[in-house]
Amino acid sequence: MKNTLILAFLFTASFASAESTVTLTGVHNCCKGCTNGITKAAASVKDVTVTAEGRTVTITAKSKANAQKAVEAIEAAGYFGTSDAPKEMRPATSNSFSKPVKKLTEATVTGAHLCCQKCANAMIEAIKGVPGITENTVVSKAATFTVKGEFTETDLLAAMNKAGFTGTVK
Numbered sequence: 001m002k003n004t005l006i007l008a009f010l011f012t013a014s015f016a017s018a019e020s021t022v023t024l025t026g027v028h029n030c031c032k033g034c035t036n037g038i039t040k041a042a043a044s045v046k047d048v049t050v051t052a053e054g055r056t057v058t059i060t061a062k063s064k065a066n067a068q069k070a071v072e073a074i075e076a077a078g079y080f081g082t083s084d085a086p087k088e089m090r091p092a093t094s095n096s097f098s099k100p101v102k103k104l105t106e107a108t109v110t111g112a113h114l115c116c117q118k119c120a121n122a123m124i125e126a127i128k129g130v131p132g133i134t135e136n137t138v139v140s141k142a143a144t145f146t147v148k149g150e151f152t153e154t155d156l157l158a159a160m161n162k163a164g165f166t167g168t169v170k
Contacts, residue, residue: 019061020060022059022071023083023084024081025055027081038074078167104153104156107146107147109167109168111166114139123165125163131151133156
């Protein structure tokens with residue numbers, strides 16, 4: 001009985017202390033400002049370490065819940081990446097493509113990360129690939145930008161995500 005209790009305790013303790021690692025790939029990270037923004041976004045989450053190297057961000061946390069919070073914080077800061085996390089750990093972002101296709105002639109995007117001209121140029125390139133967009137107001141350090149033309153919200157968000165960005169379309 002005593003051995004069973006010890007084994008049960010050790011088994012439970014090993015799960016309680018198991019680290020959780022999530023890797024995001026394809027994240028926009030063109031400069032030190034981006035790298036700092038990514039790590040700063042997750043800094044408020046307890047027991048989390050984040051490294052951003054190139055377009056890959058690795059999140060190591062003491063729990064799955066904290067790893068998920070870190071991913072959500074990074075996305076809230078305007079970055080996007082494809083996650084290797086189990087489905088239940090992936091946040092439900094505003095970029096959920098299960099929404100009905102919404103045709104737009106103008107949209108304002110908030111929350112996208114645009115810390116420098118390289119970021120702005122990458123966003124402009126991403127937007128150029130969206131069928132129907134004819135104008136944009138993307139500039140570095142802007143909190144928002146506007147796009148005009150005849151396009152869908154889904155296409156706009158997909159192009160931003162592919163470039164490693166996220167944001168909210170209004």
